[in-house]
Amino acid sequence: MAAHSIRTVAAVAAAFLAAPLAAQVDLGTEEQRAAGKIVYDKYCGQCHGDTGDGNGYATPRVQPKPRDFTTGKYKFRTTPNGMLPTDDDLRRVIEIGAPYTSMPGWPNLTSAEIDNVIYYIKFFSPDFENPDRYGEPIDIPRPLESTEESIARGRVVYEEQGCAACHGEVGRGDGPSAPTLVDDAGDHIKAADLTQRWTYRGGPTKEDIYRTFSTGLNGTPMPSYADSLEVEDRQHLVNYVYSLGDGDDPGYGTLITAVYSEEALDLQDAEALDALFENTPMTRFPLVGQITEPGRNFYPSVTSIEAQAVYNRDEIAFRVSWHDLRADNTGRNNPSLEVPMWNEDNGIGGDDGGDDDGGFFGVEEDSGNDGDFFGVEEEEPQDDAGFFGVETADDSGDDFFGTDDDFFGGGDTGGDGAEFSDAVALQFPASLAPEDKPQLKPYFLFGDSQNPVDLWFVNLTYGVADTFRGRGSDAIEPTEADIVEAVTSYDQGKWTVTYKRRRASRAGVSFAEEQYTPVAFSVWDGFNRERGNKRALSSWFYVYTEPSVEQTATIPVLRAAFLVLVIELLVVFLVRRRAGQDAAGKNTGGEAITATEAPAV
């Protein structure tokens, strides 16, 4: 602590000389930092490192990397580009975390504990002793109303400023530069998907967006636009970015409702198909990295998938879509491609310490195949980082090292520029659970020997569906019992895959009306070298085949048609009666029409 004290004295002296900003240098007392160290060692060191250099033992597993506190570079700041964050900026990220990264929120810490840990982490970098590195927080004006004009002006600014180069034309993170972006650590970094506001690490509100592009995210390619944009244009830009969003939260669901249609399900008629799906409910499902078995994927590219289903008398069609920064449609892929160990997102195996305070490692792997969410105790969803909340239990060491043959058996994945394609699979149980145990489902990782699964797999290089039967990740065989068709498209950062199969199956699951059929999803991003077991996946969810008689869409249509008929008949009746009266008036013996005749028509 002696060295620290000397640094503090120097800092205070320096701060004293730099008059107006001096007040901002505040490194706390030795006691406060000592108390902060206790919090830090308990909750933060495993990621941020004992010495604050970002090299905790979890670091090889996470992306983006935990902040290296010795650099004094921070992303989420109210202060100008290149400046240090305020204590409030730090407090905010510590309280709520950075969604969709491994940085959890810490709502359990008291305000004093947070103050102390802030003093402690500031002390890792000499920058906090340098008054020149402090800047005044920017003013964040009240957001403008999202009028059409404001959004239109914002679009112009978006184009002029070149946001699309990274974020894409419609904001799906698929701009031409997106594949090339790296952060200061040299790791690839995704340009945020602006349509999925809930994934913004710095926060989803209009004020957050204003702050993000005004101050920039230091340490990343996301620039600061404070100098190039007037306040008002920034406000319009906020409204435009906000308008790209699909809502404040992902609205994850657990069920696809397959609706009945009289229409033919013709995969070749893209227009009719789009029209059909346009009126079909859509559900978004969360995806996480496969981290239970070898081929672990600690930072999957795709974090959610949307799905829909329609059926008619004979066939059922599923449509899934997800965002991907680039269409990788030249490589190879299939569900059983080997992933050599060096290509796992993982430098370390073994024990994680097992105390799940962080949420990050908070999941017990359980070998049971009861099909609940990853066999995972879902934690209170205290923050989005909970999705990464997975603990490979102590036995993971065996998984890692017990199967070397598997790892090195494939051997074709050397540095020869092997490329992998994007791919997707729907997974269904090969047969439904017995009626007395409806909750029974095959093991979520491609089934097990007792309870096989069927995979409808599409390698987007070929765009056709291949069917596989899985009895576990190491027992996946092609099957041809049923023909599954597929059509695919990639448009501005979004893949859409539409599948079709006969409802009745010869070897797998049939889709009867009013049936709940388990379904799970896998997505592979070739850009992220995902293949085989290295993938994003979901737990089991359900498809519910809505009864065809209670078609919520058709009944109102029928009702309307009936009403029109009645009105028509009434008009006909009145006109004919008038004609009859006229005729009668002229005494030409016109027929009398009675009211009872009309509805009988």
Ligand code: HEC
């Ligand atoms: C499971 C790993 C993990 C743990 C535990 C963890 N962090 Fe982090 N932390 C991260 C990651 C990863 C980032 C980087 C997020 C990003 O770059 O978007 C980060 C970033 C930060 C940042 C920087 C925000 C910025 O503006 O750049 C602060 C401050 C921070 N963490 C504080 C803490 C504190 C305090 C604790 C303990 C109470 C803690 N972290 C525990 C993983 C972790």
Ligand code: HEC
């Ligand atoms: C050179 C590439 C690049 C350009 C140009 C760019 N961005 Fe970004 N932007 C990024 C990257 C990379 C991230 C993700 C940073 C991260 O995940 O930490 C990002 C993140 C964001 C975020 C989300 C931040 C968060 O909280 O997670 C917003 C909003 C955003 N950018 C808006 C814009 C706007 C508006 C423009 C144009 C005025 C723009 N960006 C221009 C690369 C860029």
